[in-house]
Amino acid sequence: xxxxxxxxxxxxxxxxxxxxxxxxxxxxxxxxxxxxxxxxxxxxxxxxxxxxxxxxxxxxxxxxxxxxxxxxxxxxxxxxxxxxxxxxxxxxxxxxxxxxxxxxxxxxxxxxxxxxxxxxxxxxxxxxxxxxxxxxxxxxxxxxxxxxxxxx
Numbered sequence: 001x002x003x004x005x006x007x008x009x010x011x012x013x014x015x016x017x018x019x020x021x022x023x024x025x026x027x028x029x030x031x032x033x034x035x036x037x038x039x040x041x042x043x044x045x046x047x048x049x050x051x052x053x054x055x056x057x058x059x060x061x062x063x064x065x066x067x068x069x070x071x072x073x074x075x076x077x078x079x080x081x082x083x084x085x086x087x088x089x090x091x092x093x094x095x096x097x098x099x100x101x102x103x104x105x106x107x108x109x110x111x112x113x114x115x116x117x118x119x120x121x122x123x124x125x126x127x128x129x130x131x132x133x134x135x136x137x138x139x140x141x142x143x144x145x146x147x148x149x150x151x152x
Contacts, residue, residue, distance in 0.1 A: 035064075036061075036144065037060050037061035037063075037064055038061075038064045038067070039143075039144045040061045040064075040143055040144045040146060041061050041062055041063075041064035041065045041067070041068070042064070042067075042068060043143030043144055044062075044065065044071075044106070044143050044148065045065050045068040045071035046068075047106075047140075047141045047143065047148070048071060048073050048104075048106065049073065049103060049104075050072035050073055050103075051073065051098060051101040051102050051103025051104075052073040052074070052098065052103045052104045052105070052106055053073055053074035053075065053076055053094045053097070053098050053103065053104075053105045053106070054073065054074070054075050054076070054105075054106050054107070055075075055076045055078060055091055055094065055105060055106065055107040055151070056075060056076065056077045056078060056079060057078050057079070057107065057108060057121040057124065057125050057127070058079065058108075058117070058120055058121055058124055059079050059124070062075070073103070074094065074097075074098075076090050076091055076094045076105075078090075078091075078124075078125040078127060079124045079125055084126050084127060084131070087125065087126075087127065088127070088131060091105065091132075091135065091151065095135065095151055095152065104140060104150045104151075105135075105150065105151040106140055106148050106149070106150060106151075107132070107137070107148065107149055107151055108146060108147070108148055108149075109137070109139070109146075109147035109148060109149045110128075110129035110132070111129075111147070112145075112146060112147040132151065135151035135152060136151070136152045137149035137150065137151055137152075138150050138152065
């Protein structure tokens with residue numbers, strides 16, 4: 001084997017090793033580990049009815065709800081620009097509409113959120129748990145370790 005053939009073999013071997021390292025460190029884990037956001041969305045869409053509305057106080061997990069045709073309910077996204085009073089008015093309107101249809105308004109239970117999740121919710125919405133006290137949250141169900149409340 002000539003010097004250039006050995007160099008080519010060595011370079012090709014290094015490229016294969018680097019490619020395998022990248023694959024096993026980045027690509028493979030994404031496809032073998034369960035996606036917690038996907039699992040949460042799947043569970044919530046199984047628990048919710050078409051008459052229900054989900055109140056979102058953070059982004060990410062509910063984007064997966066579109067993967068499941070069975071969820072036909074409403075969404076109130078509080079992660080947006082707008083006045084705090086207007087956001088709470090949208091929640092009140094959703095409760096009125098859901099009650100008229102025999103549905104529920106569901107929100108993640110603040111009591112089971114981590115400090116990081118609570119901080120993110122406050123940052124994204126401007127609203128903390130105290131803002132929802134007037135809605136008399138009652139336990140509704142638990143999905144993937146996350147409790148959800150029904151607002152009344």
